[in-house]
Amino acid sequence: MNVAVAIDQVHETQYAASEASPAPKRIVVAYGFWIFLLSDIVMFATLFATYAVLVRSTAGGPTGAQLFNQGTVAIETGCLLVSSYTCGLMALAIGSRRSTGTYFGALITFALGAAFLALELREFANMIAIGATPQRSAFLSAFFALVGCHGLHVGAGLIWLVVMMAQVATKGFVPAVHRRLLCFSLFWHALDIIWVGLFTVVYLMGVSP
Amino acid sequence: MCQIVQLVVSIRRREQLRDVTGDPWNARTLEWATASPPPAWNFGIQPHVARIDAFWTSKQLAGAKSDKAAQSRKYEPIEMPKNNPTGFVTAFFAVITGFALIWHIWWLAALGAFGAFVTFLAFAFRRHDEVEIPVEQIARFDRAHQAEAAL
Numbered sequence: 001m002n003v004a005v006a007i008d009q010v011h012e013t014q015y016a017a018s019e020a021s022p023a024p025k026r027i028v029v030a031y032g033f034w035i036f037l038l039s040d041i042v043m044f045a046t047l048f049a050t051y052a053v054l055v056r057s058t059a060g061g062p063t064g065a066q067l068f069n070q071g072t073v074a075i076e077t078g079c080l081l082v083s084s085y086t087c088g089l090m091a092l093a094i095g096s097r098r099s100t101g102t103y104f105g106a107l108i109t110f111a112l113g114a115a116f117l118a119l120e121l122r123e124f125a126n127m128i129a130i131g132a133t134p135q136r137s138a139f140l141s142a143f144f145a146l147v148g149c150h151g152l153h154v155g156a157g158l159i160w161l162v163v164m165m166a167q168v169a170t171k172g173f174v175p176a177v178h179r180r181l182l183c184f185s186l187f188w189h190a191l192d193i194i195w196v197g198l199f200t201v202v203y204l205m206g207v208s209p
Numbered sequence: 210m211c212q213i214v215q216l217v218v219s220i221r222r223r224e225q226l227r228d229v230t231g232d233p234w235n236a237r238t239l240e241w242a243t244a245s246p247p248p249a250w251n252f253g254i255q256p257h258v259a260r261i262d263a264f265w266t267s268k269q270l271a272g273a274k275s276d277k278a279a280q281s282r283k284y285e286p287i288e289m290p291k292n293n294p295t296g297f298v299t300a301f302f303a304v305i306t307g308f309a310l311i312w313h314i315w316w317l318a319a320l321g322a323f324g325a326f327v328t329f330l331a332f333a334f335r336r337h338d339e340v341e342i343p344v345e346q347i348a349r350f351d352r353a354h355q356a357e358a359a360l
Binding site: 159170 | 255334
């Protein structure tokens with residue numbers, strides 16, 4: 001009994017510091033979105049692992065070294081990295097409620113993201129044209145699943161950005177719109193981080209012997 | 210077999226077995242502090258948690274000072290998300306898309322995805338997404354359900 005009381009007292013002093021009202025909505029929403037991003041990263045981790053296992057299983061078909069064009073991939077990477085920077089500039093404009101700066105940042109971010117997507121789709125189209133389709137080999141299935149999934153995320157991000165700009169135009173910087181823009185910014189940077197991994201694992205390691 | 214018996218008995222004797230206390234097992238933790246059937250909100254007043262099994266502690270102390278506590282309660286209006294059918298409608302379109310993808314009906318897959326997207330737009334652009342529960346309603350509910358009010 002005495003022990004129980006002593007433990008209770010320890011608990012009391014320990015938890016006194018965490019005694020507070022519920023966290024502000026901005027924090028709760030960002031926390032929820034982080035959990036979504038982490039689940040997304042877990043999904044990408046499985047796709048990365050699949051790719052790493054299957055990268056040599058070309059079934060007599062083309063290998064990465066024969067398919068990948070380093071120049072295109074370098075431009076794609078540049079587009080995405082710079083778009084992450086302009087997304088950061090947009091976040092600064094949002095923070096100070098400047099709508100012109102927000103639209104401008106969003107426009108450049110969108111243009112760079114769209115350029116990335118266009119280059120990627122052209123790369124896919126070229127590969128499919130020479131018979132390197134997902135059905136050709138396990139390597140190509142894994143490649144299209146991993147890179148295609150990232151491309152799909154970028155496409156969804158572009159649609160999201162357009163919707164958010166429509167919301168800024170119609171609703172202004174109300175708290176709900178502000179929170180969503182914050183989440184978009186997190187999403188876009190996360191895609192950038194995944195691309196860095198993808199660029200390294202797929203394209204850089206793909207052409208090294 | 211046992212499960213069927215259990216279902217039959219549960220359904221036939223549902224009136225006698227229905228729990229109206231919200232705490233049928235004299236539980237220790239706060240999720241049992243709610244009424245049955247529960248209100249739309251969790252707690253009329255944020256409970257003070259100083260150690261594990263806060264509900265148990267509050268029940269032990271309830272006899273001594275619940276009257277005093279009940280009088281000094283200061284309610285605040287609670288903001289709750291409004292009920293809306295977005296989840297249900299999106300699931301409906303997702304089923305269409307899933308079915309269409311399995312059977313390679315591309316136009317139907319696009320239609321399902323488009324429907325889900327329009328639902329999402331309607332959700333994102335609605336004007337009032339929260340409802341404020343007034344103080345009187347919370348106070349009235351707590352008075353009617355003293356088990357929770359003991360906290």
